[in-house]
Amino acid sequence: MSGQGDSTESGPVGVMNATERGEAEFLRRYDASVYEKPAFTVDLVLFTVRDEHLHALLVQRAEHPFKGCWALPGGFLDPRRDDSVDACAARKLVEETGVRAPYLEQLKTYGSCDRDPRGWTATTVYFALMASDSVRLLGNQEDARWVRVQGDGVGFALAFDHTRILADAVERLRSKLEYTHIAVHLLPEEFTLPELQRTYEIILQQPLDKSSFRRRVMQADMLEELAGRQRDGSGRPAQLYRFRDYDRQTFFPRSISRHAR
Amino acid sequence: MSGQGDSTESGPVGVMNATERGEAEFLRRYDASVYEKPAFTVDLVLFTVRDEHLHALLVQRAEHPFKGCWALPGGFLDPRRDDSVDACAARKLVEETGVRAPYLEQLKTYGSCDRDPRGWTATTVYFALMASDSVRLLGNQEDARWVRVQGDGVGFALAFDHTRILADAVERLRSKLEYTHIAVHLLPEEFTLPELQRTYEIILQQPLDKSSFRRRVMQADMLEELAGRQRDGSGRPAQLYRFRDYDRQTFFPRSISRHAR
DNA sequence: AAAGTATAGTTGCTTTTTGCAACTATAATA
DNA sequence: TATTATAGTTGCAAAAAGCAACTATACTTT
Structure with missing residues (x-):
């Protein structure tokens, strides 16, 4: 199996140049828009502890779908602004809480045709931990609140599949605390x-x-x-x-x- | 905080109907194509143990980019065929190995503007465990091979960011084996x-x-x-x-x- | 000011769990 | 039948965790 490296990693310079020209040509003709793509969002589960209870940050949706429902903060990834999914999560975290660098870890990606009435969407969810006194909820987010977590949720249904996502995040948090x-x-x-x-x-x-x-x-x-x-x-x-x-x-x-x- | 549930979950029937009409109207006008979206793929890290060593399944790329390089099996998610990201991973697993239901777990999602020369892409990576005797590599995949994993990789560079992804998968595998x-x-x-x-x-x-x-x-x-x-x-x-x-x-x-x- | 109370932090012992090594068990083989 | 090779058990020493009583240091009450 040691020959695999040779045949792929390097070779005579002339061959590589031909390959490189082939790839450049390929990329010039490549049109990403021909493939159908799901919509892609990033959501956050922000945890803090205050008043002797675990709390998660929720926002009330101002627009359809699920207008008026409580949901996890997050939204569409913007390929022009966000260089990576991690960067997108960090941006949304700052926009929401103004916190610089607390603990931020990727939880999981949820994607299906039926989790959002607008069609096929995927969301990569991060969970963050922060000290409650380090946060002042920011700016236009009058509709953001810390909600007490009891058991595996907040006691009422959230928008989209966010009830399930929050439950998964709580389980992961507890599990990680064990060790x-x-x-x-x-x-x-x-x-x-x-x-x-x-x-x-x-x-x-x-x-x-x-x-x-x-x-x-x-x-x-x-x-x-x-x-x-x-x-x-x-x-x-x-x-x-x-x-x-x-x-x-x-x-x-x-x-x-x-x-x- | 108990009032939040009341204000979002339910209300007078007449109000809900109005909200529902609003959402239906919203969805009728909604056009998903106005948002720029990253390309979305699913990749697999398939592990097995044979000949006293851990092995991972790699495929040699037939097309640009990284033509001729070894890479993790995977590819674009097809919203018309795949009802969910999990289903897409299961489909690709069957296409690759013919295995029905081994252990399949989501590892992580990698997404950035520079991990693929074709532009902004995100990939959700799954890792699977299987018995080596349960697998017969399928059909057109003459270029798929089990490659011995030593340390945190296979000893040569893979296409895209797959070297890093494989290393993360190996670390996760070892970590999960601990407990x-x-x-x-x-x-x-x-x-x-x-x-x-x-x-x-x-x-x-x-x-x-x-x-x-x-x-x-x-x-x-x-x-x-x-x-x-x-x-x-x-x-x-x-x-x-x-x-x-x-x-x-x-x-x-x-x-x-x-x-x- | 002394006693009481509340919380922080330590210590010593018991119980549980693990690491180690010697032991027994059961097959093929010489 | 003895030897070798691997599977599986057992007993004990060492380490770690659980438990409870103890000391320490502040504030509060009388």
């Missing part, structure tokens, strides 16, 4: 261990042992101890920490709940 | 525990302890003991098993390698 550190992205840059533990408990919907949780987090060695302490009304003030490496995604060697699914 | 049972989909329906262990070792590229591996697998209670035993030349014949529930995706409570990343 990664991503919950730190739901907190402000400086936070305490009890706050972090509370965040896990809220999303996983179960109490966690304090001692085990601390051991787990400290052994992962992802937190940097800060100088100050946080005073929260009564009780002993808690040590402040900062997440050490916002880029690297690290994993716990073991699922955080005792009886993982 | 799920999906390796069973790389084996025929009936298999032995030593074969399953060997499959994990080949992909994770490290030896596993026999006793711990068996404990782990048996505790997960996913295998059904069969009547027969398998004779493999010399040595004691091994017990045959069958995977119990091909639909449910189950998780190990802990990562399989001792020192997870």
